[in-house]
Amino acid sequence: MRTGMLALAAGLLSLRFLPALPAIGWLAVLPVVALMLLPFRTYPLAFFLLGLAWACISAQWALDDRLAEPLDGQTRWLEGRVVGLPQQAEGLVRFELEGGRARRGRIPQRLRLAWYGGPPVHSGERWRLAVKLKRPVGLVNLQAFDHEAWLLAQRIGATGTVKDGQLLAATQESWRARIRQRLLQVDAQGRAGGLAALVLGDGSGLSREDWRVLQDTGTVHLMVISGQHISLLAAVMYALVAGLARYGLWPGRWPWLPWACGLAFASALGYGLLAGFDVPVRRACVMVALVLIWRLRFRHLGAWWPFLLALNAVLLFEPLASLQPGFWLSFTAVAVLILIFGGRLGGWRWWQSWTRIQWLIAIGLCPVLLALGLPISLSGPLANLLAEPWISLLVLPPALLGTLFLAVPYLGEGLLWLAGGLLDVLFRGLALLAAQWPAWIAPAIPxxxxxxxxxxxxxxxxxxxxxxxxxxxxxxxLMVFPPKNTLPYGEAEVWQLDVGQGLAVLVRTREHAMLYDAGPRFGDSDLGARVVLPSLRKLGIARLDLMLLSHADADHAGGADAIQRGLPVARLVSGDPEGLPAYLPAEPCASGEQWQWDGVRFSLWQWADAQNGNQKSCVMQVEAKGERLLLTGDIDAQAERALLNTPLAVETHWLQAPHHGSRSSSSPALLKALAPSAVLISRGHGNGFGHPHPQVVERYRQQGTAIYDSAEQGALRLMLGTYAEPTSLRAQRRFWRKWPLSP
CATH class of the missing domain: 1.10.287 (Helix Hairpins)
Structure with a gap:
C-alpha cells in the first residue's frame, strides 16, 4: 500500500515539472489505462497514471478558465461577489471577485482586482464594476517570484483595474473579515497587522520592511499560520484533557481519551478554518487527524504513514498546490524532521534536540530553496531557535485568547495589547539579526x-x-562555491531584464560588470529591489564597476537606491544627475568618453542641446568583436537626428528601442542609418502608454528588423561578439506560461 501511495504522490507531483499538458485525448485515455492496470501487479503504475491524469485534468480546467485573448486590455462591465479578505491601504483596494458575469464575452470565475481611490469593499458584497481586464501574465526573470504560477495555483483567471463601480447588494461581512477588522482596531502597540497574520493568516497588515526582516531571518513561517501552530494547539488541548483526567478532575461518565482526541482535532480544524485553510494548514490538520485516530485505537503509528496520507490528501484536494513554494517548503521541513528523529539509537536531551533541529532543517531546506530560486537565510537557525518558542509560548496564546474574548470588555483587548508588545520585541530583535546577516541568494549552478x-x-x-x-x-x-562560467576574452554577456514598463540592462565582460538603468520604482513597488538586485546576485555579480542611469525618470532610475544598498557600485553616472534624488550623487555623462574592458569597447554620447529629461538620456554603444549594441534610453526623434552626426551612427546589430518603442522615437532616418538586425523592446504587458506604437512596430518590420519584446519573451540573454540569437527565458517551457505570449 505504501508503494501505491508513493506512486500516487509521484503522479500528482509530476504536474509541476511538465513543459506542456497532454492533449485532451490523452487525458481521457490515461484514467482508463490506469483502471485496467489496477487488478494486476503493476498497480504502482496505475496509481501513478491516476495521479498524473487527475493533476493534468485539474490544471487544464484552470487554464481553460483564463481570460480569452480578445478581451485582454479591454474594459468590460461585469457583476460578481467579493470573496476572501479585501486589502485596503493608501488609497488602493485589492480584492477578489467570484462568479463574474458580463453581457459580452465569457469572464473567468475568479478575478483579482485593484481599485485606486475606490470605496471600502467588503467580503460577500455584490458589485457591478467597469474593469480593464488583463490576462494573468507576470515578469519572467532569473530570480523573481513566478506571478503566473501563483495566479494559476489560486485559480485566478484574470487580473484587472476597476474604473468605476456600483454596489448592488450589501451584506454582512464574513466572520473572518469581522474578526480582522476588530483586530486591526485594537491597541496592539503597533503590531495589529502582525496579530492578524498570526490569528487569521492575513499578512496584508505587515509592512514591506516586516516581510524583508522575516525573509532575511528565515522566520516567515512563524508569521503565517503554519502546521506548527496547528499541531501546538491540538497538543495543548489533548494535554489539558489528559491532565484533568489524570488528577480526577474530568467527569467520570465521559471517557477522557475520545474527548481528548475529539477536542484536539476540533481545535486544530477550527484554527485551520480561521486561517483560511492554506496548504500547510491542510497538511497539519490531516496529520493531526491521523495521529489522533491511531492514538484512539491504541496503535503505534509510524511517522511516514501520516506524511504520505497528508501529502496525497492535499494534492488530491488541490493538485495545483505543487506550484506554490510554500507547499514544497512545508512538506520538506516535515520530512526532514521525520528523518532526523527516526531510526536513531538513544535519545537527545531537550536542549540538544532543539538546537540540532534548527541547523538540520536549515541544511535540509537549502537544496529546495536553491531549486525554487528563494533566498537562503544565514541567520535562520539562530533566529528560529529564539523566535519559535517566543511565538508559540508567549505571543500565540494571548493572541488567540484575546481574539476569543474580544467581546469581554478590557480582557480581550488587554491580552492583545500584551501579545502585540511581545511581538514588537521579537521584531526588533529580528531586525538586528537581519541587519547583520541579510538573506543570501545563491548563484545559479548547473x-x-x-x-x-x-x-x-x-x-x-x-x-x-x-x-x-x-x-x-x-x-x-559546492552550492556555495559553484564552478564559475568564465566569459571568453573580447565577448560580452548582455541581459535585458524583464522589469515591466522600465529598463534594466546588464553588460558583463570577463572581469567587469555594468548596469544600464536600474528598473522602475512607483510608490512601494520597487523593481530594483524585487527583480534587478536578485537577478544580479543570481548571476554571481558581487560588485558593479559602473551603474549608468540614462536619465532621472522613475522607470529608469527608480531602482538605483535599492541596488546601491545591496551591491558595491564603483561609479555612478547619469545623463541627468540634477534630476536624481540627493542620496544618488552621480557624475554627469561625459559625451565622447570611451574605454575598454577585457577587449570590449564602450562609448558614451549625450545630446548637448537637450531640453528635457528624455532628450538628456546618456546613450551607450557596446562593441565586441565587431558586433554592436546601442543602448538609447528615452531619446526622441530630435535627439536621434543629432545622434546621426556622431561616430555612433554606424551599422548596429542590436538596438535597444528608444523610449520603449514610442511614436516619438525610432525615426525612419535612425533606422536607415543604423540598419539594426534586431531591436530589443523593454516594456510592460498591456501598459497604458501603448508602447510599442503600432507604427513603430511596422517600421521595424518593413526594415526587416527582428523584434525581441520583454513583455512577450521575458528576460533576454545575448552573447555579444558571437553573432548568435538571444535566449528568451519565456522560451523555457512551463505549462502555465503561454509561448509565444502573443500570436
Missing part, C-alpha cells in the same frame, strides 16, 4: 552541481556513524 549538493545535505541529515556522512560537507559546499 543541475549536476545541485544534485551533488542535495546528496550532501541528505548525508548530513543521517545519524552519526553512517559511512560517508562526513563527505556531506564538501558536497554541500
Amino acid at each position: 543541475l549536476w552541481a545541485w544534485s551533488i549538493s542535495a546528496l550532501g545535505a541528505f548525508l548530513l541529515l543521517l545519524p552519526a556513524g553512517v559511512p560517508l556522512r562526513p563527505l556531506g560537507w564538501p558536497m554541500l559546499l
